[in-house]
Amino acid sequence: MSITTIASAAMLIAVMISLYSIRSNFRLRSSGNMLQLEVGRRIQLEQQLLEKQNYLTAIIQTEPECVKLLSREGLVLDINPAGAALIDAEPAQVRGTCIYSVVAQQDQAHYRALTERVFRGESGILEFQIESPKGRMRWLETHAVPMRNAAGTIIALLGITRDITARKNSDxxxxxxxxxxxxxxxxxxxxxxxxxxxxxxxxxxxxxxxxxxxxxxxxxxxxxxxxxxxxxxxxxxxxxxxxxxxxxxxxxxxxxxxxxGKLPSHVNSLIQDVISICMAEARQRGVSVLLHLADELPTVLADPILIQQVILNLIRNGIEAMEELPDESGRLLVTTRRTDADTVEVTIADNGCGLPDAGTERAFTPFYTTKPQGMGMGLSISRSIIKAHGGNLRLEADSHSGGTTARFSLPVFLEEPG
Ligand SMILES: Nc1ncnc2c1ncn2[C@@H]1O[C@H](COP(=O)(O)OP(=O)(O)OP(=O)(O)O)[C@@H](O)[C@H]1O
Ligand SMILES: [Mg+2]
The missing domain is CATH 1.10.287 (Helix Hairpins)
Structure with missing residues (x-):
């Protein structure tokens, strides 16, 4: 091999080496850039994670409810300040202690059962009492859920607990x-x-x-x-x-x-019986009693003695209201009718002195009376009786006669079919 050949071969090798190095250099530079990019991305990711963690920690730390992590045995793995404050302590004092040292005796079995359920993958709510080391009792309500790691294994009970003492006290x-x-x-x-x-x-x-x-x-x-x-x-x-x-x-x-004592009763005959009782009094006071009783009235489910007492009280009030009228001018009109609302209505109207200024409702107040010998109980007793029969009783001023009309209704007795 001639020198020239060797020289050209060497030149070629040199050129190839330099070409290779240029390419490697270029590759090295580009992978360096990629590395740099990757590192930058990771740093950014870590920063984001850190921010997220800080954010979550801030939320948990400032959360007004108690947030805690418990082991299956009830050890406090972590707790926020609000949680520790429930037993008048700092988080550091509570971490590592056992929850059962503060859960009230009578609630411990329930708390253990809840923990077992959570470690089986369920969630649950429990109201229980705790006693702080200083002896303060509180009612708490905890919402417990399983806390899992990345592999999905349950590693703790996550409990959000709130103080419900005020609510319990008000209950x-x-x-x-x-x-x-x-x-x-x-x-x-x-x-x-x-x-x-x-x-x-x-x-x-x-x-x-x-x-x-x-x-x-x-x-x-x-x-x-x-x-x-x-x-x-x-x-x-x-x-x-x-x-x-x-x-x-x-x-x-x-x-x-x-x-x-309630039985299907005919209101008209109850009225007739009562009238015979108070006729003497009416006659004595110069009051004439008129009856306008509807034919073929349906029966009502009523206690006859009590409904008669109501009618008697209202008639007596009417007669007493006409006391000051000139002789023989008092008129007491008793009527009955069936209403559209399937009730039997009874009215007892007088042309007496009219209602007191205090108004109709005041007259029903127990012990309210404008009479020297009155007990003020007649209307209130009568209303109780009518209400107990599913009806109502009221007084109305009669602008025509200047007197008063007492009106009460009782539901019609509808027999069960069959
Ligand atoms: N028909 C009426 N006309 C005018 N005022 C009436 C009438 N009915 C009731 N009042 C008023 O309502 C008041 C209360 O009536 P209520 O029957 O409850 O008691 P009282 O008649 O005063 O006493 P008692 O307990 O003896 O019946 C009467 O004192 C009277 O002022
Ligand atoms: Mg009375």
Missing amino acids: EEVRRHHFELARVCRLVTVNEMAMTLAHELNQPLCAITSYMESLRNMAREAEGTSHERMGEIAGKAAAQAERAGQIIRRVREFASTQES
Whole structure:
């Protein structure tokens, strides 16, 4: 091989080497650039991750609810300040301790059951009590979910817990309030029953007294009085005594069950029975009583004695309102009708003094009376009775006569088909 050949070969090799090195250099430079880019991308990613982590940490740290991670055994793996504050501590003091050192004895089994469920992959909610080392009791509500690692394995219980002590206390307050209300209601019922008896028994007792008075007078002047007449009066007294007994029984049953004693009743005949009781009083006060009773009224499901007491109270109010009227000008009109709303309506209208300025509703207030001898219980008792029968009772001013109309309705008794 000649020198020239060697030289040209060497030249070629040199050229090739330099070409190779230029190419490698170029490759090296471009892969260096790529590396740089990759590093930049990673740094950016790490920064983003860090930012995200800071962001999450900030949220958890400032979250007003307790956020904690627990192991299966109940060790506190991590907790935020709000959580630690629930037991008056700092997060560092709580990490690594066992949750069961603060969970109230009676709730520990429930808490363990919840933890087991979470480690089986379920989530759950539990209300429980804790006692802080300083002895402060709190009610908490925790929402627990499984916390998984990248492989999907459950590594902790993630619990978001809130203090519900205030709500529990107010629930307790409401419960106490209801209990107290029920107690007061029972007292009111007893009180109302006593008042009702006192009010309703007044009439038959007065009647009995006056019948007995007549009998005594007759006995004193026995001559000229037929035995039949005395027997008749004694019979009336006995009927009133019987009525008083019925009232006591019925009011007692009404107060205890509000149900018994109701049977399909004809309102017209209840009215006619009552009218015979108060006719003497009406006549004595110069009041004429008119009845406009609808034919073929349907029956109502009613306690006859109690509905009669209502009618009696309203008629007596009407008669009393006409006390100041000139002789024989008092008119009491009692009507019945069936309404479109499938009720039987009874009205008792007078042309008396009219309602007091306090208005119609005030008249229903227990013990409200404008009468010297009044108890102020007649309307309130009557409304309770009508309401217990599913009806309503109200008073209306009658602009035409200047008097008052009392109006009550009772649902028609509809027999069950078949
Ligand atoms: N028809 C009426 N006309 C005018 N005022 C009436 C009428 N009915 C009731 N009031 C008014 O309503 C008040 C309360 O009536 P309510 O029947 O409850 O008690 P009271 O009649 O005063 O006493 P009682 O307990 O003996 O019935 C009456 O005192 C009276 O002022
Ligand atoms: Mg009255």
